[in-house]
Amino acid sequence: MNNNDIFKKLRVALQLRDDQIVEILQLVDFRISKAELGAFFRNADHPNYMECGDQVLRNFLNGLVIHLRGTKESPKNPMDVIKSHKANPSQPTEQKPKQNTPPKKGNAPKKPFQASTSKPKIKKSDVVEKVKYKNGKLKK
Secondary structure, three states, X not given: OOHHHHHHHHHHHOOOOHHHHHHHHHOXXXXXXXXXXXXXXXXXXXXXXXXXXXXXXXXXXXXXXXXXXXXXXXXXXXXXXXXXXXXXXXXXXXXXXXXXXXXXXXXXXXXXXXXXXXXXXXXXXXXXXOOOOOOOOOOO
């Protein structure tokens, strides 16, 4: 069993999403992107698969302790944190403000596509020179 298997099993057992794992790693000042995380969770024979190093797993476990238990100054109950994950599985931890966009009015008729029959005009200054390529064997 390697680090990737341990990381996958912890993610499934605690029902963590990629953005939550990134936040947990930021608790211990370890920055990683979602793309790098995705490489850890891929199948071993996938071309973008990446081995999870000891440092990544160690920082994740240290961040997980802070995430679940809290710090000495502000302790948490780990079961409350896990229950909050189960209660809101589809809501992201950060909510983005909604942008005011006007509602779309019905389906507007689309204009039919008209292919242009004229060729684009080329200036004589754009043409450098005609080049004759000789590919293959020389003819005698």
